[in-house]
Amino acid sequence: MSPTGRPPPRTSRAMADAPAADVVGSATIGFVGLGNMGVPMARRLVEAGYSVRSYDVSVDARERAGEAGIPVAASLGEVAATDTVVLMLPSSAIVQLVVDDPEFATSVRAGSLVVDMGSSEPAGTRAVSAQLGALGVHMLDAPVSGGVAGAEAGRLTIMVGGTAEDVDRATPWLEVLGRPLHVGSIGSGDAVKALNNLLSAAHLWVTSEAMLVGQRFGIDPQVMLDVLNASSGRSGSTENKWPNFILPGSFDSGFALHLMLKDMRIATRLARECGLPSRLGESAVELWDEAAAGLDPAADHTEVARYLGQWAGQRVELS
Numbered sequence: 001m002s003p004t005g006r007p008p009p010r011t012s013r014a015m016a017d018a019p020a021a022d023v024v025g026s027a028t029i030g031f032v033g034l035g036n037m038g039v040p041m042a043r044r045l046v047e048a049g050y051s052v053r054s055y056d057v058s059v060d061a062r063e064r065a066g067e068a069g070i071p072v073a074a075s076l077g078e079v080a081a082t083d084t085v086v087l088m089l090p091s092s093a094i095v096q097l098v099v100d101d102p103e104f105a106t107s108v109r110a111g112s113l114v115v116d117m118g119s120s121e122p123a124g125t126r127a128v129s130a131q132l133g134a135l136g137v138h139m140l141d142a143p144v145s146g147g148v149a150g151a152e153a154g155r156l157t158i159m160v161g162g163t164a165e166d167v168d169r170a171t172p173w174l175e176v177l178g179r180p181l182h183v184g185s186i187g188s189g190d191a192v193k194a195l196n197n198l199l200s201a202a203h204l205w206v207t208s209e210a211m212l213v214g215q216r217f218g219i220d221p222q223v224m225l226d227v228l229n230a231s232s233g234r235s236g237s238t239e240n241k242w243p244n245f246i247l248p249g250s251f252d253s254g255f256a257l258h259l260m261l262k263d264m265r266i267a268t269r270l271a272r273e274c275g276l277p278s279r280l281g282e283s284a285v286e287l288w289d290e291a292a293a294g295l296d297p298a299a300d301h302t303e304v305a306r307y308l309g310q311w312a313g314q315r316v317e318l319s
Contacts, residue, residue: 028053029173030079032098033088033118034061034070036254037144040151041088041117041177042070048176055079080107084170087116090259092124099128110136115170117142117158119194119263122187122270125161129186138166141186143193146178148254154178159196161189191270197263200236201301202284207237208246208305221247245302253302260301261288 031042034056046052046069053073054065062072073079076098085108089095095116098104108114114132116125120141129139140162150156156178160167167182174180183192210233214224225247228238245253264285271278291307292299 028082028084030055030073030082030085031070031088032056032076032079032085033090034058034065035088035090036148037151038088039065039068039070040148041086041156043068044151044154044176045173046070048173050173050176053079053082075103076101077103077107080104081109083109083112084173085112085114087114087118089116089118091118091262092120092128094118095120095128096124099131105135108132108135108137111138113138113140113166113169115140115142116190117144119143119197119259119266120190121266122190122194123273125187125190138162138169139186140166140170141189142170142174142180143189144178145193145196150178157181159183159189159192161186161191190266194263194266194270197260198267198278198281198284201260201264201288202280203235204237204241204302205284205287205304205308207233207235207242208308211242211305212309241302242305245300246305251300251303251306253300255301257288257292257295257299257301257303258297261285261292264288 028051029045031038031045031052031054034042034054038054038056039061042052042054042065052071054062054070055073055076055078056062056065066072079085080103087095087098089098095118099114114137116128116139120143122141125139125141132139140160142158142160144150144156144158146156154177158174158178158180160170160174160180160182161184162182163185164182167180171180183189207228211221211224215221222243225238225243228234241253245251264281268278268281268285271281288304291304294307295303
């Protein structure tokens with residue numbers, strides 16, 4: 001028995017029953033999590049020639065993946081039995097649920113590699129890595145930045161934590177998805193991702209305040225963006241979020257407000273654990289929490305601009 005009280009890894013029933021030419025193994029990437037990001041990422045791997053077996057607890061998600069040309073496995077165990085298992089899930093808690101699932105734990109193979117590409121807690125990732133390590137399974141954390149558009153185009157920034165050997169092992173297929181950057185030991189990718197999103201959220205909030213002030217003063221929003229993007233105030237918010245999702249009024253970046261807020265809280269909690277102040281970060285969390293309470297639970301994160309505009313009695317869309 002392992003330290004987790006579970007039996008040692010074994011070959012899954014799906015693998016044992018499969019025809020010899022279709023055995024799930026070293027040439028196959030398992031992919032768990034078929035949401036807004038997971039589907040385009042898995043599809044790129046398929047289009048690059050990788051054999052992919054995907055899975056999601058949602059029947060609708062599995063159907064969408066199948067319609068996108070992504071092979072869908074019959075069970076979580078079939079996916080867990082692959083040489084590389086990608087987890088594209090929304091939180092550490094859900095990653096833990098998957099890893100604890102008896103079907104996963106009894107199918108994952110010693111020597112395989114689990115790559116968590118969602119945004120997770122650094123400490124939680126290290127705990128999962130230790131749990132998998134007891135089964136002889138390697139782990140990387142590799143969260144991404146770039147949104148749905150970056151996933152579709154293969155231009156994600158991938159922040160990878162883990163050993164150099166495991167990073168080298170994953171690099172060929174990670175490069176299909178974007179640009180992998182090895183940032184440190186296990187958990188480091190999650191730490192950098194959370195800190196990046198804290199910066200992104202703070203940028204978007206103050207950019208939205210500035211844009212609304214300029215608009216109230218009588219400056220055309222597009223003219224103001226043109227100036228900001230040629231000046232030191234530019235950011236991902238001025239170059240991407242405002243022109244592509246806010247001014248057109250679509251608010252459809254594909255990244256939910258509640259997920260941004262989750263990452264912000266991970267970053268500020270990390271600061272506290274490191275004994276460092278994050279006064280602006282903590283204030284940003286309070287402001288975004290206020291916006292979350294005033295918007296639909298399923299709101300896109302770019303809708304904080306709509307929230308600010310409504311609060312100020314001002315439209316943010318182009319007229």
